[in-house]
Amino acid sequence: MSTISEAIGFNLIVIGPTLALVATALVLLFCTITIETSDFVKKTITFGGILLTIFTVFLKFGLFLTDGISSYFTEKILIDEFSLFGNVLIALILLFNFSPIWNTSNQLKDKTTEAIILALMSASGFMLMVDSESFMMLFIGLEIGSISLYALAGINRGDLLSNEAALKYFLLGSLASCVLVYGVALVYISLSISGFYDTAIAIPYIGAGNVPLTTFIGFLFIIVGLLFKVAAAPFQSWAPDVYQGSPTGYVGYMASVAKVASFLVIARLCIVSLRAVMENFELFFLAVIIISIFVGSFFATVQSDMKRLIAYSGVIQSGFILSGIVSGVNGTSASLFYITAYTIQLIGIFTIFTIISGKLSSDFSIENLSGLFVENKFLTICFSIFMLGLAGIPLTSGFISKFILITNLWSYESYVLVVILMLSTVAGFYFYLRPIWVAAIDKPETPVERITLKRSQILSLSALSFATIYFGLLPNSLINISRWVIQNYL
Amino acid sequence: MSILIYTLMLFPLIGSLIIFTMPKSRSELFRPIAIFLSIIPFGLCLYLFTNSQSKGSFVNIHTIDWIKSYGISLTFGISGMSLLLLFLTAVLMLLSFLSVSEKYSESKGFIGSILVLHFAVNGVFLSGDLLSLFIFFEALLIPMYFLMGIWGGENRRYATIKFIIYTVFGSVFIFIGTVYAGVISYGVTGRLALDFATLSSLTFTTEQSRVLFLMFTFGFLIKVPIFPLHTWLPDAHVEAPTAGSILLAGVLLKVGAYGILRVSIPFFTEGFLEYKFLIAVLSVIGIIYGAIVAIAQIDIKRLIAYSSVSHMGFVMLGISAGNYLSLEGAIIQMVNHGLTTGALFMLVGFLYERRHTRRISDFGGIKTTMPKYAAIFLFCSFASIGLPGLNGFVGEFMILMGSFATYKVLSGIGAFGVVLAAIYMLWAYQRMFTGEISIQENKELVDLDSKEMISVVPLLVLMLFIGIYPSFIEGYVTQDALLISEIIDIFSGRLN
Numbered sequence: 001m002s003t004i005s006e007a008i009g010f011n012l013i014v015i016g017p018t019l020a021l022v023a024t025a026l027v028l029l030f031c032t033i034t035i036e037t038s039d040f041v042k043k044t045i046t047f048g049g050i051l052l053t054i055f056t057v058f059l060k061f062g063l064f065l066t067d068g069i070s071s072y073f074t075e076k077i078l079i080d081e082f083s084l085f086g087n088v089l090i091a092l093i094l095l096f097n098f099s100p101i102w103n104t105s106n107q108l109k110d111k112t113t114e115a116i117i118l119a120l121m122s123a124s125g126f127m128l129m130v131d132s133e134s135f136m137m138l139f140i141g142l143e144i145g146s147i148s149l150y151a152l153a154g155i156n157r158g159d160l161l162s163n164e165a166a167l168k169y170f171l172l173g174s175l176a177s178c179v180l181v182y183g184v185a186l187v188y189i190s191l192s193i194s195g196f197y198d199t200a201i202a203i204p205y206i207g208a209g210n211v212p213l214t215t216f217i218g219f220l221f222i223i224v225g226l227l228f229k230v231a232a233a234p235f236q237s238w239a240p241d242v243y244q245g246s247p248t249g250y251v252g253y254m255a256s257v258a259k260v261a262s263f264l265v266i267a268r269l270c271i272v273s274l275r276a277v278m279e280n281f282e283l284f285f286l287a288v289i290i291i292s293i294f295v296g297s298f299f300a301t302v303q304s305d306m307k308r309l310i311a312y313s314g315v316i317q318s319g320f321i322l323s324g325i326v327s328g329v330n331g332t333s334a335s336l337f338y339i340t341a342y343t344i345q346l347i348g349i350f351t352i353f354t355i356i357s358g359k360l361s362s363d364f365s366i367e368n369l370s371g372l373f374v375e376n377k378f379l380t381i382c383f384s385i386f387m388l389g390l391a392g393i394p395l396t397s398g399f400i401s402k403f404i405l406i407t408n409l410w411s412y413e414s415y416v417l418v419v420i421l422m423l424s425t426v427a428g429f430y431f432y433l434r435p436i437w438v439a440a441i442d443k444p445e446t447p448v449e450r451i452t453l454k455r456s457q458i459l460s461l462s463a464l465s466f467a468t469i470y471f472g473l474l475p476n477s478l479i480n481i482s483r484w485v486i487q488n489y490l
Numbered sequence: 491m492s493i494l495i496y497t498l499m500l501f502p503l504i505g506s507l508i509i510f511t512m513p514k515s516r517s518e519l520f521r522p523i524a525i526f527l528s529i530i531p532f533g534l535c536l537y538l539f540t541n542s543q544s545k546g547s548f549v550n551i552h553t554i555d556w557i558k559s560y561g562i563s564l565t566f567g568i569s570g571m572s573l574l575l576l577f578l579t580a581v582l583m584l585l586s587f588l589s590v591s592e593k594y595s596e597s598k599g600f601i602g603s604i605l606v607l608h609f610a611v612n613g614v615f616l617s618g619d620l621l622s623l624f625i626f627f628e629a630l631l632i633p634m635y636f637l638m639g640i641w642g643g644e645n646r647r648y649a650t651i652k653f654i655i656y657t658v659f660g661s662v663f664i665f666i667g668t669v670y671a672g673v674i675s676y677g678v679t680g681r682l683a684l685d686f687a688t689l690s691s692l693t694f695t696t697e698q699s700r701v702l703f704l705m706f707t708f709g710f711l712i713k714v715p716i717f718p719l720h721t722w723l724p725d726a727h728v729e730a731p732t733a734g735s736i737l738l739a740g741v742l743l744k745v746g747a748y749g750i751l752r753v754s755i756p757f758f759t760e761g762f763l764e765y766k767f768l769i770a771v772l773s774v775i776g777i778i779y780g781a782i783v784a785i786a787q788i789d790i791k792r793l794i795a796y797s798s799v800s801h802m803g804f805v806m807l808g809i810s811a812g813n814y815l816s817l818e819g820a821i822i823q824m825v826n827h828g829l830t831t832g833a834l835f836m837l838v839g840f841l842y843e844r845r846h847t848r849r850i851s852d853f854g855g856i857k858t859t860m861p862k863y864a865a866i867f868l869f870c871s872f873a874s875i876g877l878p879g880l881n882g883f884v885g886e887f888m889i890l891m892g893s894f895a896t897y898k899v900l901s902g903i904g905a906f907g908v909v910l911a912a913i914y915m916l917w918a919y920q921r922m923f924t925g926e927i928s929i930q931e932n933k934e935l936v937d938l939d940s941k942e943m944i945s946v947v948p949l950l951v952l953m954l955f956i957g958i959y960p961s962f963i964e965g966y967v968t969q970d971a972l973l974i975s976e977i978i979d980i981f982s983g984r985l986n
Contacts, residue, residue: 393632394625403621404560406665407682411673418669422662429658430651433635437647441639479559 009072013063014079014131016056017087021094021124024049025117032113043102046116050095053123057087069488071133075195078133080272081485085336086130086264089343090257094123096347096464097253099456100354104249108156115155119253122148126261134195135184135222138265142180142229145261146173149254153246165245172228172238180225186218199273208276216280223269223281229262231311232288232318233295240299243311248357248364251307252350255314256343263339267325267332271489278326285326286417292319293420297427306364309431310349313390316424317342323417324405329489331408336482338405341389341397341471348386348464352379355457369435371444376451378458384436385465389472391432392425397471397478404479491543492552495566498534498576499612502527502583506605509598517596524587524601528608532580535573544573545966547973548686548752550618561681562672565618570966571751571821572615575744578828579615581948582740583608586733588945589836591843594731600641604733607633611741619685620668620753627713627745628661634734634742641731649722649729656722660712664749667705671757674698689757696760703761706754707769713746716769716806717776720799727795728848732839735791739798740832744824747805751821755812755974759981762812770810770897774904776803781910785917790841791848793918794834797874800907801827807897807904808889812978816892817971822963823885826956830873830882833949837867840942844935850918855927859935864923866938866946871915873953876908881956 004010012019027045031037064079071078097119105115125144132138150173154166188194190212193202203211224235231239243251270278296315303309321342324335356372356379357364373380389398402425409418471478505527509520538544548569556564583604587595594600610633613626631654638650671689672682678692694702712719723743727735755762780799787793805827808820840863842848857864869880876882886908893901927933938946956963 388632394628399625399628400557403665403669404557407560407669407672410666410669411676418666422666426655426659426662429654433651433654436635437639437650440636476556476558479557483559 008074011063011072013056013059014072014077015128016059017053017091017127018124018131020049020053020056021120021127024052025120025124028113028117028120032117039106042113042116046102046120047098049120050091050098054091054095057084057091060084060087069197071195071197075198076134076137077128077131078197079131080268081488082264082268083131085481085485086261087127089260089340090123090126090130093253093256093260093343093347094119096351096460097256099454099460100249100252100351103354103454103457104247108247115152115247115250118148118152118155119250122146122152123257126257129261130264132265133197135187136194139177139181139184141261142225143177145258146177146229149173149258152250152254153242155250156247159245161245162247163245165242168238168245169242176225176228176235179221179228183218183221183223183225186214186221188218190214190218196268196273200275203274203276211277216277219269219274220281220284223266223284226262226266226269227288227322229258230266230318230321231259231314232322233292233315234288236292236295236311236315236318239314240303240308240311243307243314244305244364248307248350249354252347252354255311255350256346259314259318260339260343263321263325263335266322267335270325271329271332271486275489282326285322289319289323289326289417290420292316292322293424297424300431301427303431304366306353306366306369306435309366309435310346313428313432314346316428317390319424320402320405320421323409323414323421327409327412327414329486331405331412333479333482333486334401334405334408336485337475337478338401340478340482341401341468344464344467344471345386345389345398348382348461348468349390351457351461351464352383352386355379355451355453366435366438369439370442372439373441374444376453378453379451379461380440382461382465383439385468387432387436389468391428395469395472397468397475400472400475400479491541492566494534494538495551495568495616498531498538499566499609499616501530501534502605502608502612506602506609509602509605512598514598517598520598520601521587521590521595524595524605525584527605528580528584528587531576531608531612532584535577535580538568538573539577539966544568545570545969547969548572548618550685550687553618553685556621561676561679561683562621563619563683563685564622565685565687566616566622567618567686568616569970570968571748571970574821574825574963574966575615575741575748575828576612578744578825579608579611579741581952582736582828582832585832585836585945585948586736589839589942590733594641594733597641599636600731600733603633603636604737607637607737611737611745614745615748618687620671620689621684623749623753624661624664624668627664627749628658630742630745631657634738637734638726638730641734642729643731644729645725646729649725652722653726656712656719660709660719662709663705664709667702667709670698670705671702686752686757692757694758694760699758699760700764701761703754703758703765706758707750707761707765710746710749710754711769711806713749714743714802714806715746715799717772717779717799717803720776720780723799724792724795727798727835728789728791732835732842735835735839736832739795739835740828743798743802744828747802747809747820747824750809751817751970751974755809756977759977762978763982766810766812767897770807770893770900773803773806773810774900776800777807777904777907778910781907781914784914785910787914788850789848790850790918790922791835791838793850793914794831794838797911797914798827798831800911801831801874804886804889804904804907807893807901811889811893811896811901812975813892813895814971814975816889816896817974818964818967819885819888819890819892821967821971822956822960823882823889825963826873826881826885826953829949829952829956830870833870833946833953834867834874836946836949837863837870840938845931850921852929853922853932854929855923855925856932856935857923858927859933860937862937862943866950867923868919869950869953871919873957875911875915879954879957881953881960884956884960
């Protein structure tokens with residue numbers, strides 16, 4: 001047994017986070033369908049499960065320290081810096097979205113724990129996705145993660161917009177998955193490789209000039225499938241509708257977790273696998289970045305729905321992150337910083353939206369923010385910090401991430417890109433400051449709803465806004481982490 | 491020394507935190523605390539005047555390692571020019587706290603925002619590297635956004651957004667310039683060293699120097715503002731609350747000119763030599779255009795706003811002439827303009843609180859009901875016109891003297907700005923203060939009370955002081971002006 005398990009690289013620690021999440025989900029499912037369990041017990045189980053996940057991530061760090069970059073389960077699963085970074089981020093995303101997801105679930109018509117089960121399942125899928133060595137595992141992880149997200153989007157069954165969001169997300173998402181799996185197949189038939197590190201070895205071995213066109217098309221398809229998940233234009237069309245239609249409390253989770261996982265996989269593809277042939281993809285990425293910036297900036301300025309605005313702002317941010325990833329190793333480290341900072345702000349904003357909307361509103365007009373300052377100053381300050389962070393005002397993490405990203409781009413001599421990205425921040429100032437204006441400056445015409453904050457909400461919002469300011473003032477720690485991730489490829 | 495500088499910079503920020511955490515029920519304490527909080531930076535500035543280090547050109551006082559893996563550090567230091575502008579800021583802050591009416595002084599947000607603004611402005615004038623300069627330059631926007639947005643006039647939304655978008659559009663280029671300079675510096679020093687000492691030791695190629703000069707100068711010129719880029723200014727001034735206008739005109743416009751003097755010219759001199767004539771032409775257009783448009787205004791606040799365009803045109807003319815005398819004059823004129831325009835905006839604010847109108851035609855003959863006010867307004871008008879014996883004369887005379895050596899025709903045309911200034915200021919004075927009172931409400935106007943007198947008279951004293959004893963202020967300007975003019979001479983000598 002032991003020799004066999006050694007031979008196939010059987011190691012439970014590697015898939016520890018996934019196992020912990022699935023186990024928690026199963027326990028919750030069992031509790032829901034068999035015995036009557038109080039909400040408190042369910043919450044404790046969930047929270048315990050998330051903490052267990054974080055603990056197993058730590059165990060993985062231990063394994064990484066002894067083994068280094070290595071693959072397990074017959075080269076299906078691997079540990080490298082990207083996967084560890086992704087595991088930590090996904091676990092933290094889950095932790096910080098715990099309270100919005102529960103709060104929204106409590107307001108659902110038929111009280112249900114479905115949502116949290118789906119969230120845990122999708123997190124397990126995305127964990128698997130960032131851990132995958134083989135492209136098939138990548139596909140499986142992506143599917144486990146995404147299918148749960150489709151269901152999450154449509155969980156508010158009575159709401160038309162929610163149904164629309166789920167259907168749209170499902171149809172377009174499946175299409176993207178098809179493209180991705182077709183890409184995997186093309187890569188396999190043309191080069192007989194099916195893994196990230198295999199590719200990294202194979203391409204230099206046969207020489208960058210001898211790589212067949214089919215392989216390139218295959219990789220292009222894989223990248224397109226992933227770009228769909230990060231909502232980079234022209235693959236962004238689902239994002240505004242899904243953000244708008246889905247129950248508010250879940251959007252922060254849905255948006256951030258898919259983005260983090262997909263960006264890490266794209267980064268690994270670009271830095272590790274396709275390093276030798278990246279210049280063949282440059283034009284494609286450049287087009288995607290520029291279209292993302294233009295589409296995002298243009299549509300974000302005219303939105304009156306906050307969730308749609310954040311969706312289009314996400315398109316712009318995807319352009320920013322992507323521009324770093326395709327600009328060499330240092331640019332990737334800047335992008336990793338960027339995506340962490342962005343995720344923090346995104347979760348913060350959606351936590352606030354969950355609190356404000358107070359009901360399962362699928363329509364979240366910018367006017368809903370009116371009078372927020374009168375009602376709750378703490379929320380307004382947090383909201384302003386997150387929005388200013390997205391805009392990239394100095395003294396927030398948004399500025400640092402833009403600064404190091406642009407510096408890397410400039411040293412990579414992408415001057416045009418820098419000018420386009422920076423001009424989009426001018427537009428950004430317009431549409432990021434407008435909600436602040438409505439929230440903090442406009443006097444409300446109708447009396448505003450009473451907002452009472454739970455202790456968990458205050459705690460998580462304080463932590464997120466503290467992180468936004470902290471990484472803006474003292475970014476050293478996060479920059480060092482993001483440089484640690486790419487250190488082997490410098 | 492470094493403790494002094496950090497206190498000067500961070501004290502307003504800590505002050506704003508104190509104000510923000512105070513309970514709302516003690517709102518009557520906000521003003522006294524704010525005044526106390528701005529007396530300390532004022533005192534520090536006075537103390538720094540006695541320090542020998544602060545008389546020279548820029549000296550680095552302290553460096554913080556900020557982002558280690560990129561080798562980015564933040565540097566802070568001081569020079570004579572910085573000190574003068576810091577002093578101007580501290581004076582205007584103190585006086586605007588004194589002058590604000592109850593409506594504003596009992597609002598946490600208002601007092602707090604002004605203190606944050608003070609912090610950011612001090613940061614700009616104290617920063618010794620491009621990155622911290624940019625950070626504070628951009629951080630200025632947040633308090634201004636709230637000041638104009640919450641306490642502004644009718645059309646504040648339009649004015650605020652316009653102000654923000656204009657400034658951000660400019661600062662994008664400053665940002666790219668900073669990155670560009672950083673990357674060049676990385677190639678030489680192996681780290682992203684952006685401090686002024688490193689930058690002055692770098693040699694930029696002609697191409698780099700031109701591009702960088704354009705980037706930085708474009709961003710700063712929007713803030714100055716120079717002629718075609720000035721359109722945000724009248725709207726912003728008219729819509730901002732009185733204290734906001736005072737600080738906008740008195741301090742924020744100086745940030746742009748300061749940036750050009752501190753960054754654009756000394757480090758990217760070849761670019762400056764290439765484009766200085768263009769800047770001079772635009773400044774002269776600004777002088778004349780601003781003055782002519784000011785004549786046509788029916789709103790007194792807008793009139794003063796356009797007079798700012800004209801006066802800052804003089805500053806830019808002096809800077810673009812680039813010789814010792816004109817540079818000195820430009821720096822002195824920056825301080826002068828801050829004092830005069832600050833005082834005028836404050837006076838207009840007093841009148842607006844009484845009558846809730848700023849239309850010149852709504853007044854007339856109010857000299858009889860408000861004699862003290864009329865006298866002070868006339869004094870400030872004369873200072874603004876540049877009457878000998880008052881501060882305006884010193885700066886404008888030096889600028890015109892200096893720039894005449896370089897641009898004979900342009901400075902000749904620019905000199906007409908002084909004549910036009912006399913027309914718009916005195917004509918406005920005539921329409922508002924002299925003659926018979928025709929409107930009933932104006933008969934019941936109350937003259938300035940002691941609080942208002944206290945807040946405006948110090949500015950008059952400073953105007954007179956600079957007017958009759960300019961050597962004092964000149965002593966702090968000399969080294970900076972000398973250094974910049976020497977750099978320009980060296981480069982133009984090499985080029986010709």
